[in-house]
Amino acid sequence: MRTKIILLSAAALCLTMAAQAQDKIIKTNGDTILAKVKTVGVKTITYQRSGSQSEPEYTIAKADVEKIVLENGSVDPMDMMTGGRPRRPHRPSRPMRHMRDSEEKETEKIKYESNVLALAPLQFTENGLGFSLSYERALDKRGIVAFYLPVMATFNLNNGTYYNYTAGVYQNSPTDMMVYAMPGIKVYPTGSQGFVKYAVGPSLVIASGQKSGEVGNYLGTSTEQTQTHFLLGMVINNSVNFNPSEHVYLGLELGLGFTYLNRVGGLNQDTNGLVQGSFKIGYRF
Secondary structure, rough: OOOHHHHHEEEEEHHHHHHOOOEEEEEOOOOOEEEEEEEOOOEEEEOOOOOOOOOOOEEEEEHEEEEEEOOOOOOEEEEOOOOOOOOOOOOOOHHHHHHHHHHHHHHHOOOOOOEEEEEEEEEEEEEOEEEEEEEEEEEOOOOEEEEEEEEEEOOOOOOOOOEEEEEEEEEEEEOOOOEEEHHHHHHHHOOOOOOEEEEEEEEEEEEEEEEEEEEEEOOOOEEEEEEEEEEEEEEEEEEEEEEEOHHHHHHHEEEEEEEEEEEEEOEEEEEEEEEEEEEEEEEEO
């Protein structure tokens, strides 16, 4: 009887020593696997249950493992593992891990949406000053190419004066209004996903409004007349976008071009230069 007790005690001691001699894989859910770690790869960990050559090898994803406690007591966190057998670095304290997690969250990339609706409280064209509303939509995942449609209204606030022969006095010329639509594309060489991004691209210019000026008559004098004004042309826009947050958009834009058609009162005029520029405040969604 005494011999039996001694044999059982010895067997239990051997089992305990064998368990202590194994590595421990601590999973993120708190479970523990007693095993012999063979290799630590980029994404997986290979281990055997007993370490015997005849024992099959198992794999587990590193993302599911919090740490490995080696048979000598060393602890290897997953974020400090390399290929082959685990290294034995010093485990950072809990406050340091919290600081590292906070820094990683702060450096995460902002996911910018594909649509931008913007208002330009300051807009100018060759006609004068005004305002505009624009819509932009990215056509690919990185936002390298985007459809762009601004609509503008500008007023000639410095149209000069003219002499009214009927009244015999000088009068201010009418404030000519022009409405523009400029459908086109914007090309972002490095994509539109980022804090500061540059874009360039062509836009078709379609504009309609009025133009005032002195027109001569058969009496040898001139009178002030307001006539219809139609423009068709193109501009090349250069813009700088600022995206300080996920939804806030700020933009600066300048475009230069020329007319294909320049009609005043139904009559073709000479080719005219086109210019437009704006400061935009918008919402990204």
